Amino acid sequence: MQRLLDKVSCAALCFALLSITRVQLKPLGEQEKMIQLEAVKKSILDRLGLHKPPVIREKLDRDELRKMHWLYQEKLMELRGNLTKDETPERRVHLLTPRIERSTKKGDLQRSSSHHYNLVFSRTQTFHQRLNIMRAELKLCKHILAALRPAAANSSTKVIANIYKVVESRNANGGPESKLLDSKPIDKDTLTLNVNMAVQQWLASSDKCLRLELVITLDAPFVSDGSKQIESEDALVLEVETQEKTFFKTRKGRSVAADEDCKKSEKKCCRKSLTVSFEQIGWSDWIVHPSTYEMRFCDGSCPHNYKPASMHAQIKYRMHHINGNTPAPCCVPGSYDPMVLMHYNAERKLVFTVFEDMIVKKCHCA
Structure with missing residues (x-):
């Protein structure tokens, strides 16, 4: 009992000293x-x-x-x-082949120096919004380039391949508009056109299809066999290299x-x-x-x-x-x-x- 009283007295004395010295007890x-x-x-x-x-x-x-x-x-x-x-996920390459349609909106293509092709790409199950686009290139296959060489040899200017993204017109009465993505001369055994921006925008959106327009310009006649080859399924391929998104810290x-x-x-x-x-x-x-x-x-x-x-x-x-x-x-x-x-x-x-x-x-x- 005496020990308990001593402990109580000691605690009271300590509390009194802290009060006198104005020391605040903190939680x-x-x-x-x-x-x-x-x-x-x-x-x-x-x-x-x-x-x-x-x-x-x-x-x-x-x-x-x-x-x-x-x-x-x-x-x-x-x-x-x-x-x-x-920790970076491995990169993956997606090969997308388009549905190719010959465009007739430019007039009589047999007499025109430009040949237009509508390219329609569809999403696959592995091509989703959780991917980062590292590289996106439209590649013309070798047999297409071989078919274009005779026309290029008879042309006084270089054969040019232009790729456009087809977008809806801002004008109420206007039809689809074309925005140039890349343009390169056909003078090599391989040809790739950069479509990175268009593919990035497509992947970020909810659109099921990506519409591009390929325009080949030359001032010499393009033989029908060459035109048919471009319209074949294995003529073009969209090669897209992707990576799973990683999330870094934000400002907070x-x-x-x-x-x-x-x-x-x-x-x-x-x-x-x-x-x-x-x-x-x-x-x-x-x-x-x-x-x-x-x-x-x-x-x-x-x-x-x-x-x-x-x-x-x-x-x-x-x-x-x-x-x-x-x-x-x-x-x-x-x-x-x-x-x-x-x-x-x-x-x-x-x-x-x-x-x-x-x-x-x-x-x-x-």
């Missing part, structure tokens, strides 16, 4: 944040080889600072490219790993975040960019078979469950995103420092 959450901020500050200084923040008296002028910002962005792009190099810092964040009342292994403002901690005078840092850390329990990092983690849990002598798996970072710090160093020069393992991307149990 546990605020205390944790202060500890985390101090840990961040200490870790950054240690990594940079600094005992304390440098004192900056003279800063770069506006033009020099703009140049450094440009170099900073280049460094970020380089890092992102290296980071996703191994969200990414495809956002589902790693702890949900409300989540107690299992997940990712927590704390935004650190370099201005609020008094470091904005020597850390130029970024202005804030989103500190992420892994926390939570690791029950059986939950986010196991490896087979070893699963065995580790079973051994812990059997005898308790083996430590249970812990919630730890599984991968990181890099961060580039633009700051003044000990010599008061503006430099870049890359932190490869500072931003937690995913958490797992190990």
